[in-house]
Amino acid sequence: MAVLTGVLARGRTSGSGRGPGHGLPVTPWLFLIVPLGLLVLFTYVPVANMVWYGFTSWDGLDPVKEPVGLDNYVRIFTDPQMFEVFFVSLYYLAGAAVQLVLALYFATVLSFDTRFRNFFKGVLFFPYLINGVAIGLVFLFLLRPGGTLDATLALVGVSEPPQWLGDPSLVNVSLAATSVWRYLGLNFVLFLGAIQSIPGELYEAADLDGATSWQKFRYIIAPAIRPIIGLTTILAISGSLSVFEIPWIMTGGANGSTTFVIQTVQQAFQFNKFGLASAMAVVLLLIVLLVTWIQRRLFPDERVDLT
């Protein structure tokens, strides 16, 4: 308590001075010790260890971690079995593109006067809040042979529907579509929030100038929500590389639906290849950092001021 009152006594009127003799600097650390401890223990130590494990052939148990240089990295980029998971990501990336376009469309439409606006908004958003395992089960039920989708298609005359999850050429499309269903709501709400913060006067001014609605979208809405589009784009790219739950729950990675993270988990926890799995995690982390860096370069401004 003496420390606390000591710091208290120094007062704080200018707010700018930060020179010496400013009281005992211990108090802030008392508040920070637990948060910083957790931060270091569960973020920085793992990152550092991961980089180190990535250069070893460690099996997760052996007290000796044998350094193997770049072997793990060479394997990731040359072994076709290791590499094919990147092609699976392309399905999810395509799904993410569809998702962004749909979210943008619905956000634009629902920003303006529409009957039952809140109902539409809620229905489009709610799937995002549902438990991932429950979504997996719901879509297994939907896509199974003779399931809801097949029954719906039968109504319009499709009598021999494909095996949505059993056919290796279709399985990733089905799973990516499930991901679109799950995450559309989040993008939609982010876009909606951004569009609603645009001042209405801008549309009125555009009206006076005789702008078409495409021009209004192009010159008012699009620039205003540029930072959000940039953000959702990074989330989409890093998200398509780190897909795990939906394919793991629905197919367990069978039929060529194994994703990068499923493979990492399998290498580490089923085959005890912690070294290789760590190298894969480093690759994923580097890609995410690279994408984030590019996004910062392309969309440097945090906020766009239109007024």
Place this chain on the structure above:
Amino acid sequence: MTDHTTIGLPRPPARPPARPAARPDLARHRLARGWRALSPLTTPLGITVKYTSLLIAVACALIPLITVFMAAFKTREEFATSDPLAPPGDWFNLENFVVAFTRGGMLQGFLNTTIILAVSLVGTILIGTMTAYAVDRFDFRGRRLVMGAFLLATLVPAVTTQVATFQVVNGLGLFNTRWAAIVLFMGTDIVSIYIFLQFMRSIPRSLDEAAMLDGAGRLTIYARIIFPLLRPAIATVVIIKGIAIYNEYYIPFLYMPSRDLGVVSTSLFRFMGPFGAQWEIISAGAVLVIIPTLIAFLLLQRQIYSGLTSGATK
């Protein structure tokens, strides 16, 4: 990383904490006036296209959920013979729910989730508010470094470090205990720290100074003044963090494989084994897990929307 620099600069004039609630109405009013602008959407054809697309979207969003909901009320024979799109004969057949709840381990799942949720939320709030208080209200050597360390951590997606984090958790002897999930939820949640920091800056410093003149210590100021004023931000964090923890699958799956420690997600996942092709019971399990989310959503819609927006974009 513009955020880095803004934190060190002189703060902008304090905004009243009530700002987030007041704004959407104003924006909507302005948009209503700007509505004439998107004229093609007001032509009959435009209106038809608009509502048709919305109705298709609603169908796509609801049909998967509704059919599972209906299946949960069907008896075994009824499920085998009826069309997935047909409603159940008896809407009061709750037998599947009873089986799912008692024999499917869902009771245990809800119990474990509740414990983990409560402890992690309390921890996240204490850690987040203390960090925000220390970083925003003190000038000390290493402050920028601390800020930078928290900001840099936002760039590391948790999913990439799990293999190495696993060793840390294992080394601490927390593997296969509820504490594994709890410390991970508390320790890796940089987003709530960020939300608290943002909000903290809107609380005028003059309040701290007035309290200091009255002889309050730093701890008293944190506990009696700052913490209560952060209440709206705490509500936001409780909601978005609560939903995230309730839905989390990856962490319990990796760190708590024991059957007794199943949370809602992992219990539901295990369900698929013993009940294999018994879709009516699996459906009941899925519905049981979705219902609390639905109730929370209907009660807290506004807060969830605004919380996600501030959590994701800042």
